[in-house]
Amino acid sequence: MFLPVTKNNLAALGLVALCAWPAAGNGTTNAVPDFGALDLAQLASVKIDISSINPRPAREQPSIVSVIQAAQIREMGARDLMDILQQVPGFGFGQDVNGVVGPSFRGLWAYEGKLQLIVDGVEFNESLYGTTQLGHHIPADAIAEVEIIRGPGSAKYGGTAELAVIRVTTKGANQNGGYGSVTPSVGAGKVGTDYTGGFGYTLGDYRVSANAYVGENFRSNRRYTALDGTSFDMTRNSDIQSRLVDVDLGWKDLDVRLIYDLYQLSDRIDFGETLPTTEPISFETLAAVANYNWKVNDWLTVTPSVTYRRQTPWCGGVPGSTLEIVTDRYIGELTAVANLSPAATLLIGLRYLRDSAEAEDTSFYGVAPANFYNHGTSDTVAYDTYSAYSQFDWDLKWVNVTVGGRYENQSAVGGKFVPRLGLTKTWDRFHLKLLYDQAYRTPNINILSSPASVSLENGLLIAGPPASVTIKPETTTSYQLEAGYVFNHGFALTENIFYMEIKDPVVYLVDPGTEQDGYGNGGKVSTYGTEVELRYTRPKFSAAFGYSLYVVDQNTVAYWQSGDPRENLGLPADKFSASATWHVSDALSWNVNSTFTTEQRAYIYPHTEPVDMNSTFRLNSFVEYRWPHASIGLGVANLLDQNQYIAQPYAGGEAPMILTGREFYFKFGFQF
Amino acid sequence: MEMTTPARQQMRPGSALGGILAALALLAGLARGEERHTTNPHEVMAGYLRALPAYVEWPTNTFAAPDELWRIGLLGIDPFDGMLEKILHDRQAAGRGFEIWHAPKLKDLPPCEIIFIAGKDADEIKAILKQLGSRPVLTVSEHDNFLVLGGVIQLRARATVQMTINLDRARAAHLKIPGKMLEVASEVIENGERRILKK
Numbered sequence: 001m002f003l004p005v006t007k008n009n010l011a012a013l014g015l016v017a018l019c020a021w022p023a024a025g026n027g028t029t030n031a032v033p034d035f036g037a038l039d040l041a042q043l044a045s046v047k048i049d050i051s052s053i054n055p056r057p058a059r060e061q062p063s064i065v066s067v068i069q070a071a072q073i074r075e076m077g078a079r080d081l082m083d084i085l086q087q088v089p090g091f092g093f094g095q096d097v098n099g100v101v102g103p104s105f106r107g108l109w110a111y112e113g114k115l116q117l118i119v120d121g122v123e124f125n126e127s128l129y130g131t132t133q134l135g136h137h138i139p140a141d142a143i144a145e146v147e148i149i150r151g152p153g154s155a156k157y158g159g160t161a162e163l164a165v166i167r168v169t170t171k172g173a174n175q176n177g178g179y180g181s182v183t184p185s186v187g188a189g190k191v192g193t194d195y196t197g198g199f200g201y202t203l204g205d206y207r208v209s210a211n212a213y214v215g216e217n218f219r220s221n222r223r224y225t226a227l228d229g230t231s232f233d234m235t236r237n238s239d240i241q242s243r244l245v246d247v248d249l250g251w252k253d254l255d256v257r258l259i260y261d262l263y264q265l266s267d268r269i270d271f272g273e274t275l276p277t278t279e280p281i282s283f284e285t286l287a288a289v290a291n292y293n294w295k296v297n298d299w300l301t302v303t304p305s306v307t308y309r310r311q312t313p314w315c316g317g318v319p320g321s322t323l324e325i326v327t328d329r330y331i332g333e334l335t336a337v338a339n340l341s342p343a344a345t346l347l348i349g350l351r352y353l354r355d356s357a358e359a360e361d362t363s364f365y366g367v368a369p370a371n372f373y374n375h376g377t378s379d380t381v382a383y384d385t386y387s388a389y390s391q392f393d394w395d396l397k398w399v400n401v402t403v404g405g406r407y408e409n410q411s412a413v414g415g416k417f418v419p420r421l422g423l424t425k426t427w428d429r430f431h432l433k434l435l436y437d438q439a440y441r442t443p444n445i446n447i448l449s450s451p452a453s454v455s456l457e458n459g460l461l462i463a464g465p466p467a468s469v470t471i472k473p474e475t476t477t478s479y480q481l482e483a484g485y486v487f488n489h490g491f492a493l494t495e496n497i498f499y500m501e502i503k504d505p506v507v508y509l510v511d512p513g514t515e516q517d518g519y520g521n522g523g524k525v526s527t528y529g530t531e532v533e534l535r536y537t538r539p540k541f542s543a544a545f546g547y548s549l550y551v552v553d554q555n556t557v558a559y560w561q562s563g564d565p566r567e568n569l570g571l572p573a574d575k576f577s578a579s580a581t582w583h584v585s586d587a588l589s590w591n592v593n594s595t596f597t598t599e600q601r602a603y604i605y606p607h608t609e610p611v612d613m614n615s616t617f618r619l620n621s622f623v624e625y626r627w628p629h630a631s632i633g634l635g636v637a638n639l640l641d642q643n644q645y646i647a648q649p650y651a652g653g654e655a656p657m658i659l660t661g662r663e664f665y666f667k668f669g670f671q672f
Numbered sequence: 673m674e675m676t677t678p679a680r681q682q683m684r685p686g687s688a689l690g691g692i693l694a695a696l697a698l699l700a701g702l703a704r705g706e707e708r709h710t711t712n713p714h715e716v717m718a719g720y721l722r723a724l725p726a727y728v729e730w731p732t733n734t735f736a737a738p739d740e741l742w743r744i745g746l747l748g749i750d751p752f753d754g755m756l757e758k759i760l761h762d763r764q765a766a767g768r769g770f771e772i773w774h775a776p777k778l779k780d781l782p783p784c785e786i787i788f789i790a791g792k793d794a795d796e797i798k799a800i801l802k803q804l805g806s807r808p809v810l811t812v813s814e815h816d817n818f819l820v821l822g823g824v825i826q827l828r829a830r831a832t833v834q835m836t837i838n839l840d841r842a843r844a845a846h847l848k849i850p851g852k853m854l855e856v857a858s859e860v861i862e863n864g865e866r867r868i869l870k871k
Contacts (some may be wrong), residue, residue, distance in 0.1 A: 030807060035710075035719030037758035040727060043719045044856040046708045046831060067711075174709040342816055381815050424789065429749045486749050537754030586762075 059431045060333055062393070062402035062422030064482050064496055066148040070171070073140050075581045077635040077667065079170065079183060079194060080215075081138035083145070086595050086618070087577045089531040089548035090164075094234075094570050094649040095132065095657055097240065097510065098281045099219065099269035101135045101646055103162045104571050105150075106500055107527040107550030109560070109649040112508060113441055114476075116161035120246060121305075122259050122287040123159070126313035127327035127355050128446040129508075130160045133283055135219060136240045137263050138168060141181045141669070142211040150531070152478050154439035155406045155420040158351065158387055162439040162476050163500065170246050173207035174381035177672045185217070185637070185665030190235045190437045192217035193317040201247075207250035208222065208312025215242035219267065222643070222658035229605050230274045234657065237278055238267040253293040261285040262330045264316075271510055271517075272653025280316040285309065286631070299339045308330040323364040325372075327445065330354045336366070343395040347404075349388070356382035357445045373449050381449045384411045384441065400424045410442045412449075413473050429486045433496075439476040443506050447471060447519045472521050475503045494533045499553070501526035507557050510652045522557035527568070535546045539583065546577040559650045562601035565609045570647030570656070572600040572615070587626050594619040602647035602656050613656065616644045624667070633667035676688035701869040712753050713829035717814070718759040720827060720835065721757035721786060724810060725765035729807050730785060741771045746798065749791035750774060751814070778803050789813040789823070797821050808846045819861050 058065045068089050078084050083090045085103060092104040094111060102111025106535065113130025116123060125132050146168050153161035172180070178199030185192045193216050200209030219238035243262040248255065264282035268275040291305030309329040317323055335349040359369035359379040373381035393405030402422035409415035418438035425432050445510035448471060475499070484494035502525045510517035529550035536543045550573055552568050562569040580591035596617045601610040619640050624633035637660055638644065647656040709714060725742050742765060746756070760770040775781045778800050787809055789797055801822040804811065811823045818826040819838040824845065828834045835867055836859040842849050854860060859868050 035715050036722045038708075038719050038723065040720070040835075040853060040856045043710070043716055043723060044831060044835065046710060046716045046719075057754050169711075172709070176708075390708050428750075492753070535753075539754070539757045542754065633720070 008484045023345075031294050037597070056341075059484055059486075059494075060400065060424055060426055062424050062433065062435065063153070064150040064433070064435070064531075066146075066150065068146045068148075070144050073143055073146075075589050075622070075624070076579055077592050077620065077624070077665075078140040079185070079637075080136050080140055081143075081166075081663070082134040082136075083140060084143075084146055085134070085148075085166075087544070087546065087579055087593060088150075089149055089533060089546040089575065089577065090550075092575065092597065093646050095627060095646045095654055096131065096648070097269075097654065098279070099265055099267040099657065100133055100281070101219070102132050103134060103166075104649060106498060106529060106548075107138055107552060107571050108163055108500065108502065108525065109571070110163045113160045113444055113447075113506065114162045114502075116157055116159065116165045117168070117579075118157070118165065119261075120170055120248070120257055120259060121289050121291070122257070122307065122309065124261065124285065124373070125160045126283055126285075126311055127309075128313050128325060128327055128357065128444055130441075130444040131313075133145070133263050134244050136192070136215050136217040139194060139196045139211075139213040139215065139242075139244060141183070141194070141667075142170045142198060142213055142244065142246070143168055144171045150496075151435060151480050151500075152420075152437040152439035152476055154418055154441070154476075155389060155404045155437065156347075156391060158389070158406060158408060159353075160441060161442045162474075162502075163478075168320050171198055171200060171209065172248060173200040173209045173250060175209070176202065179669065179671040181667055181669040183665055183667045185635075187637075187660045187663035187664050188221035188235060190218055191619075192219050196247075204251045207248070207255075209245065209248045211246045213242065213244040215240070217242070217299050218660070219265070220658055220660050221663075223270060224274070224657050224659060225605050225655055226269075226272065226274045227603055227605050227653060227655050232274055234267065238265070238657075239278070240265055241396055251415075253295065254290070254294070256290045259285065259287045259289075261400075269654065269657065272455055275318075276489070279318055282315045284312040284315065286311075300336065301333070302336045305333045306333075307332075307333075316369070317364050319670060322361050323366050324361040325357050325359050325446075327355065327357045331354075335660070337411065345393045347391040347393075349390070351385075351387040351389075353385040353387070354382060355385070355445055356380065357449075367450075381445060383445065383448065398425070406440075408440060408442070410473075413442055413471075415438045416473065416475070418475070431482075431484045433480070433482040435478070435480040435482075437476075437478045437480075439478070440473055441476070441506070442473050443471050443519065447506060471506065471519055472504050474505050474521070477501045477503070491537075492533075492535045495528045495530060495592070497528070499528040501524065505557060507559060508650065508652070509559060522560070525555045525557055525560065525568075526553040528553050529573075537671050541580070541582050543580040544578070544608075548575045549573060559652075564601055567601055568649060569610060569651065570600055570602045570649035572597040574598040589624050589626075591622045592620070593622075598649055600645065600666060602645070603651065603653075604655055613645050613647070614643065616641050618644050629670055629672055631667070631669040631671075633669070635665045635667065637663040637665065675784070705734050712755075715755055715759075716833040717827050718752050718756045719830075720764055720833065721756065721788060721812065722765065722770070724761055724812075724825070725768070725784065727850055727853050728810055728842075730810075731846050733810060734785065735768075739768075741769045742786065743782060743784040744770060744772050745781040745787040746772060746774045747778060747781065747789045747792070748776065748786055751790050768782075783807075784809060786810045786812060789815070794821060797823070804845075806844050806846065810845070810847055828858075831841075836860065840864065 010334045013258050084574050090106050093101055094104050111131055117132045149165040152296050153165035157165055180197035183194040195214045198211035211232055217240045220234040223231055224234050241264045245260040248257045262284050266278040266280045268278055274476045287309040289307045291303055294302045311327045331353045333351040338346045359372040362369050362372045369379040387408045389406035394401045405419040407417045418440045420437045425433045480496055480498045482496035486492045504521040505525050507520055507522045527550045532549040534545040557560055558566050576596040581591040599612045602613050603610055618638050622635040641662040644659040645656040648654040697763050773781050780855050798821050812825045814827055824838055824841045826836045835857050837857050839862040857869055
């Protein structure tokens with residue numbers, strides 16, 4: 001089913017590298033081209049990849065954006081996407097059922113359908129509930145760039161882009177070379193290993209690139225104590241196995257991509273109790289995307305694209321109580337970008353999306369597959385969504401204006417329009433952004449159509465009717481103001497203040513006693529706060545500092561309340577992050593990075609109400625020495641062996657888990 | 673470690689993946705090329721600043737000593753975010769290394785061979801160019817009307833980074849622009865007329 005670590009598959013990965021090796025020599029030695037070595041003709045031919053309508057620096061974009069590139073990722077010794085997000089203000093992590101870990105953002109549990117994770121144009125949120133899984137998932141060594149839109153992206157991206165968007169771009173054809181890395185890590189006697197490799201080449205009008213990853217890791221080497229007092233050592237009971245294959249083929253303006261992703265956990269954390277043995281849960285995605293960038297003339301580009309995605313999320317369980325549902329997603333999309341004048345750009349998009357599911361094994365719910373969907377009448381269900389969206393960027397003398405919106409109509413819950421408005425202005429060293437966005441999230445397949453017989457009323461779990469009868473989409477409204485100042489010599493300061501409000505939030509409910517779960521709408525949840533970033537970049541030394549704070553304005557969802565009206569359950573209010581890299585020489589660099597989060601409130605044994613948990617300080621160090629075609633790195637994660645708690649941000653009966661303590665890892669890499 | 677397999681296996685692509693990878697690797701082994709991409713046009717513009725001294729000819733008395741460095745002045749906000757320093761580190765053009773100076777105002781810069789003007793409005797740029805007069809300085813900017821205002825080279829981020837050149841202003845500043853530069857320029861202004869060389 002997957003790509004297990006067999007001799008054959010490792011040999012295939014090795015073959016990738018070996019077959020590409022003879023091409024070495026003509027390619028650059030870095031994944032990112034060395035622009036200082038190019039002549040004028042070569043510079044004039046470098047293609048600019050446009051992620052926004054117009055290519056703009058982050059300070060001019062009509063969003064609050066963080067961009068982290070391969071060089072930074074490499075210098076900090078990050079091993080996966082979660083390591084990278086640790087350094088981004090506003091992001092935190094929480095725990096769902098079955099030991100799954102996902103992101104929070106600005107004090108809100110973003111993991112479940114409120115944040116969109118896009119890898120090379122494919123949405124990685126699973127279709128049943130919209131969740132995103134983190135921790136030894138999405139290998140850092142394969143990443144060329146992570147672009148994070150902090151704030152709603154629904155108007156452009158739709159669906160789950162409600163609080164934030166994480167866009168991962170893997171290394172592509174522009175490498176004109178390849179790379180490979182092996183990263184063994186050791187923590188308290190347990191060994192994990194990441195194998196990552198890939199290549200990318202262009203030949204005239206043709207492009208080809210591939211990235212492959214095999215990860216055998218574990219979540220923690222600490223002890224887990226459930227709320228009933230039972231406990232176990234996670235060292236050999238929290239395995240994470242991850243696979244990724246990402247292949248891209250291009251010819252002129254046509255691009256075809258195939259992605260396979262598998263993420264599997266085997267641990268003993270269940271719905272509020274500890275299991276006697278580990279139980280596997282896997283998330284599997286196979287996706288194919290094709291798009292054609294048709295440059296009609298020098299001012300108009302039309303891009304038709306089609307996507308097919310098959311997933312088997314939340315698959316697994318123990319015999320007699322398993323779940324396996326296969327989902328299919330078909331997307332047809334047409335976008336047009338018109339550069340109406342040097343100062344005005346118009347984007348128009350149309351999208352059709354079909355989500356369907358087929359229940360194969362639903363013994364976990366005690367229901368036969370044939371009675372799982374459509375109020376107990378079918379083993380299949382399908383929803384159609386039609387969207388139209390537009391954005392107009394207009395650069396005026398005094399201000400740059402962005403006006404846009406999206407209308408989305410879903411077959412189960414109807415239609416809704418969400419607008420966005422952005423005003424941005426740069427004055428020499430100073431910039432200002434004022435952003436207003438609405439976002440609209442349609443509940444996902446199993447929220448709309450599972451037979452769950454619990455629901456939410458006045459913030460409390462009650463018996464029936466099923467959510468599918470009463471559930472409403474949730475709407476987010478966001479106001480953001482960002483100001484930034486660039487000092488001389490690569491020294492920049494940026495700060496934003498935000499207010500985010502979710503109306504009718506879709507709330508996951510679970511009764512730990514009966515394991516009955518379901519969904520309902522809460523009343524309103526809102527947070528406000530600030531995020532600060534300070535960066536200093538010089539050739540020999542670079543440093544970044546981040547701070548984020550959220551305060552709860554309103555929370556009517558009892559399951560998310562922490563007992564402290566200023567904080568949501570399981571999500572610390574303050575986060576500090578810092579990273580410094582010293583380029584000792586061209587070949588040697590040393591990075592030290594850290595995160596500090598203040599106390600969080602969570603349910604822990606033996607308390608029956610949430611209590612304050614200790615603050616968390618995580619310090620990491622990474623030293624790397626590079627030769628032209630090879631590198632070796634030594635890292636220490638969680639150098640001070642502190643407890644980093646990952647709590648459940650809702651009252652679902654799980655106690656906080658503690659991530660791995662001090663861990664040593666090596667990175668052996670080669671590139672050609 | 674043996675991977676536990678969930679109850680039913682809907683997709684079985686894993687067994688074929690090794691073969692697909694191997695086939696692609698073989699294809700990749702055959703393929704080579706020159707196409708380069710970036711998401712940040714300022715990386716390319718920094719490359720231009722590194723490359724330009726190898727093409728443009730300055731008056732012979734520009735440097736007092738053979739080991740004098742190229743001085744690049746960055747006037748206004750630094751759009752390169754430290755990248756220019758990285759790209760020029762240990763680089764040479766026409767046998768000389770580089771040094772970079774940042775300043776908010778022209779009077780704070782030492783004499784430079786190249787000045788990149790960033791984040792200024794039209795009136796400020798006009799004033800700067802007026803102060804420079806006919807000094808042999810290669811002025812570069814991203815400003816939309818830079819050539820009309822009297823600058824020598826404008827860099828524009830489009831699908832690629834395009835270079836446009838005001839040959840009249842270059843001549844007035846005693847700078848020689850070789851034909852090789854015109855081969856990659858998208859537009860030039862010569863004798864007061866704008867000519868589109870390529871789209």
